[in-house]
Every structure is written in structure tokens, then in C-alpha cells.
Amino acid sequence: MDPVVGLLRDLVAIDSVNPSLVPGGAGEAAVAERIGAALRPGGIDVEVTDVAPGRPNVIGVVEGKAPGRALMLCGHTDTVGVEGMTAPFDPVVRDGRLYGRGSQDMKSGVAAMVEAAVQVARNGGLARGRLVVAAVADEEHASKGAEALVKAHSADGAVVTEPTDLKVATAHKGFEWVEVETRGRAAHGSRPADGRDAILHMGRVLGRLEGVEAKLEAGRTRPRLGRASLHASTIHGGQALSVYPDRCVLGVERRTLVGEPSDAGLMEVREALSALAREDGDFDGSARQLLTRAPHEIDDDHPVCQALRQILRRRGLDDTPTGMSFWTDAAILGGAGTPAVLFGPTGAGLHGPGEYVEIDSVGTCRDALVELIRAFC
Ligand SMILES: [Zn+2]
Missing domain, CATH: 3.30.70.360 (Alpha-Beta Plaits)
Known part of the structure; x- marks a missing residue:
């Protein structure tokens, strides 16, 4: 099994319902531990910091061997509640799809960015620049995780790996x-x-x-x-x-x-x-x-946009920039001076009972991110 699918299954199996949305929700501590465990063997420096009691961010940093640009990959680890779901934390695979709470929004994007960083770290490391991988808490409520992240880290460009059906999204309301x-x-x-x-x-x-x-x-x-x-x-x-x-x-x-x-x-x-x-x-x-x-926009000609679009074209994927209907942490990153695009796996049903992600798209997302890290940093 592709390790990105193994990690995704583990992440979906861990309850990380946002306790500010649903009283008694499990929060992000256990899922953060699993992400830290995935990052560390690759030799990535990992810091785990509580942004509120029991609500940690996990941030991994890969330093390049020479100066270059910094790239940030960012995704949230909390999910909304599980009302109406019979087995929300049982990652069932059927017809090439993986079902479960957070499968689309956005543990698939988190698994893809974590595995991309691990692959780069394991295969010779980063030649230039700097990679920051940030798995943040509380996006579904008050974005405490992203607010804390931008106080400690910035970059020349960022990808927020929310689900975009493998399209480059440059804007949301x-x-x-x-x-x-x-x-x-x-x-x-x-x-x-x-x-x-x-x-x-x-x-x-x-x-x-x-x-x-x-x-x-x-x-x-x-x-x-x-x-x-x-x-x-x-x-x-x-x-x-x-x-x-x-x-x-x-x-x-x-x-x-x-x-x-x-x-x-x-x-x-x-x-x-x-x-x-x-x-x-x-x-x-x-x-x-x-x-x-705030609403969010990034220029089409920003280097992170251009590099990602080029990668998609090379892979025969649609590189037409699009907009998303939902709000994301990209607005917080952009507001703090780290311009962000959205790019993540394909799925449907986010926040609903039938949430799923298409498994192949998670591997494709991870592979495109590996190429982006190499091209951008
Ligand atoms: Zn989300």
C-alpha cells in the first residue's frame, strides 16, 4: 500500500472533532502525535506546540543545503462533528474511494503534504531553501492554529492543501x-x-x-x-x-x-x-x-502559482485557476504576508455524512507537492 494511504487511514481513524464546535470533541492532540511520528523518521525537525490546552500545532521544518526560497505547506487537523454518520472513524475503502469524517476535509490533504515532506527529506533532502510543513488546529472554528503559525513562521509562498479536486485555487470569499x-x-x-x-x-x-x-x-x-x-x-x-x-x-x-x-x-x-x-x-x-x-486572493503570476500550474500541465491535468466557495486558513497566511494557493485531493461530501476522498488523487497530490518543493525552493 502507498504509505500516503496508510497515513490517511490512520488519520481518519483518529477522532479529532473540534471541541469548540462540538462540546466534548476529542481535539487535535492524538492526530498531532500521529503526524509527528510520520515526520520524525524522515529526519525532519518537528515542533509540537499547544495553541490552546490540548490543541497542538505540529510543524516540521526541512532546511536546504544552500539558501533559496521558503515554501510552506499547511493543512488543518480538526474536523466538524459526526452527526448522521454510522462509522465516522472507520476508514472504509470502496470503489477507489476512502470514506470517513475528515477524509476529504482535510486529512487527505494533510497526509499528502506530510508524505511529500517525508519523501523529500528521505531522498537526498532539500538542495536549497526551506520547507515548512504545518498541521494546524482549529480551522473549523476560530483558526487558533493558523493564527499561531503565522506568528512563528513565514515563507515566500504556501500551499494550503484543502480539497480542490486537484485544481489550483487562487481565491475564496x-x-x-x-x-x-x-x-x-x-x-x-x-x-x-x-x-x-x-x-x-x-x-x-x-x-x-x-x-x-x-x-x-x-x-x-x-x-x-x-x-x-x-x-x-x-x-x-x-x-x-x-x-x-x-x-x-x-x-x-x-x-x-x-x-x-x-x-x-x-x-x-x-x-x-x-x-x-x-x-x-x-x-x-x-x-x-x-x-x-478576510477574503483571499493570490496573483496568477506569483511563482508558487506558476510552478504548480506548470507541474499540473506536465501531468496532463487541468491547470486553469479556479476559486473555492468556502473560507480557509489561506486568508490568514496571505494576510500575514505568506501568499498562498489552495491545492488538494478530489472528493465530495465535506461536512456531510457521506464524506469521501478519491484515493488516487491523494497520491497524485503528494507527487505534485514533491515536484513543487523541488521546483520552488
Ligand atoms: Zn477544511
């Missing part, structure tokens, strides 16, 4: 979470003169936000990414059927394009609230930003 609150006055349902209905007031907010979303739908698009969007994600309010609700809270997600401010959604929501307050002096609402994550 950012996102922003906004919480909206409307305030009313609690009263017995029989006393309309005393009550003020916070939920009906939120209905007005929702009507306005539908208008914002319609504008975004008709608005500007970005190559490889499409348009920005806004949707209502969660809503809570009310105590009982015969009580006027004094409070309603709405969660809104805004997906952002490069060139938009990091508080685009908050501004749109606040504009809607101001308009509603002008229409009706009784309307009382406010908004705050919970989290914002």
Missing part, C-alpha cells in the same frame, strides 16, 4: 457574522396599548435585509468567486403565546469579496436599522459584529 437585536416592551397579550412587539419589529428588519440581498444579487461579481451574499441564519425571541415579546435576536451571515470592507455587512444592517428608526420613532434596534474573516 471572506465572511462576516452580525447579530441584530430589536427591543420591545413585554405586556400581557390582551393589552396592546402596553406592549411593543420586538418580533414584528424584527420582521421589518428582515424585509429590509431581503432588499440588501437583492441588491447584492444584482451587484458586482468577482472572477472565480461570483457575487457577495447575505442571509439570515438564526432567530430567537418571545416567551409565551400570550405575551408581547420584549426582545428578538437575529444572526446574519454576509459573504464578502476582495475589495469590500471587513464590516460591509454591519454597515448594511445599520443602514437598514437607521431607516426603520426614521420611519417609526418606536422602533428600537441595534447591531454588532461577532466575527469577520
Whole structure:
């Protein structure tokens, strides 16, 4: 068996559900230990550092024999929860696919980058430059791992090995979470003169936000990414059927394009609230930003992009750059001055019950990364 498949099976068999997403989740400690064990025999320097209690990053470094460029390979080791899966940690192989939680997102990409580094270290080492292989914690929640990584390491170029179906992805959107609150006055349902209905007031907010979303739908698009969007994600309010609700809270997600401010959604929501307050002096609402994550782009002519595309062409693979719909740690690397492309194996079902990766694509990804290390460093 190709060692990359052996490593992938082991990684999928280890529960590393993100405990910030799922209370009681196992976290990244055990999976980090397995990755450290894979890297060390190749003679790679390995550091394991907790970014939060029981939540380690594993970082391997291969120093070249002469000065050159530094390349970083980065992947996350946590996964989302396993709801609806019968055997999430049993890496079943069927029809050339390996099933299990994290098989696509993104233990296959982690196995490919780890095995690429081991192969380079074992076969003569690195002639020039520097290779940093980083398996980071917590991407599925707050990216504590990537935040800690960029404080300690940088590089001239990076590959984040999220699943891209073996395509070079140069861009993805950012996102922003906004919480909206409307305030009313609690009263017995029989006393309309005393009550003020916070939920009906939120209905007005929702009507306005539908208008914002319609504008975004008709608005500007970005190559490889499409348009920005806004949707209502969660809503809570009310105590009982015969009580006027004094409070309603709405969660809104805004997906952002490069060139938009990091508080685009908050501004749109606040504009809607101001308009509603002008229409009706009784309307009382406010908004705050919970989290914002930047969108990501790298130039097509960046050397890491060009080198990777050349390798794909040589292998007869499609080298057309593409964009991904989901957010990744590449935005954190890029924001800290390490330009990153996304390139990883082929699969489907990420975050869902039927998640799988196509086994051949994991070996192909590893082989392309070996060539990239040699070409770029
Ligand atoms: Zn991922």
C-alpha cells in the first residue's frame, strides 16, 4: 500500500472533532502525535506546540543545503462533528474511494503534504531553501492554529492543501457574522396599548435585509468567486403565546469579496436599522459584529502559482485557476504576508455524512507537492 494511504487511514481513524464546535470533541492532540511520528523518521525537525490546552500545532521544518526560497505547506487537523454518520472513524475503502469524517476535509490533504515532506527529506533532502510543513488546529472554528503559525513562521509562498479536486485555487470569499437585536416592551397579550412587539419589529428588519440581498444579487461579481451574499441564519425571541415579546435576536451571515470592507455587512444592517428608526420613532434596534474573516486572493503570476500550474500541465491535468466557495486558513497566511494557493485531493461530501476522498488523487497530490518543493525552493 502507498504509505500516503496508510497515513490517511490512520488519520481518519483518529477522532479529532473540534471541541469548540462540538462540546466534548476529542481535539487535535492524538492526530498531532500521529503526524509527528510520520515526520520524525524522515529526519525532519518537528515542533509540537499547544495553541490552546490540548490543541497542538505540529510543524516540521526541512532546511536546504544552500539558501533559496521558503515554501510552506499547511493543512488543518480538526474536523466538524459526526452527526448522521454510522462509522465516522472507520476508514472504509470502496470503489477507489476512502470514506470517513475528515477524509476529504482535510486529512487527505494533510497526509499528502506530510508524505511529500517525508519523501523529500528521505531522498537526498532539500538542495536549497526551506520547507515548512504545518498541521494546524482549529480551522473549523476560530483558526487558533493558523493564527499561531503565522506568528512563528513565514515563507515566500504556501500551499494550503484543502480539497480542490486537484485544481489550483487562487481565491475564496471572506465572511462576516452580525447579530441584530430589536427591543420591545413585554405586556400581557390582551393589552396592546402596553406592549411593543420586538418580533414584528424584527420582521421589518428582515424585509429590509431581503432588499440588501437583492441588491447584492444584482451587484458586482468577482472572477472565480461570483457575487457577495447575505442571509439570515438564526432567530430567537418571545416567551409565551400570550405575551408581547420584549426582545428578538437575529444572526446574519454576509459573504464578502476582495475589495469590500471587513464590516460591509454591519454597515448594511445599520443602514437598514437607521431607516426603520426614521420611519417609526418606536422602533428600537441595534447591531454588532461577532466575527469577520478576510477574503483571499493570490496573483496568477506569483511563482508558487506558476510552478504548480506548470507541474499540473506536465501531468496532463487541468491547470486553469479556479476559486473555492468556502473560507480557509489561506486568508490568514496571505494576510500575514505568506501568499498562498489552495491545492488538494478530489472528493465530495465535506461536512456531510457521506464524506469521501478519491484515493488516487491523494497520491497524485503528494507527487505534485514533491515536484513543487523541488521546483520552488
Ligand atoms: Zn477544511
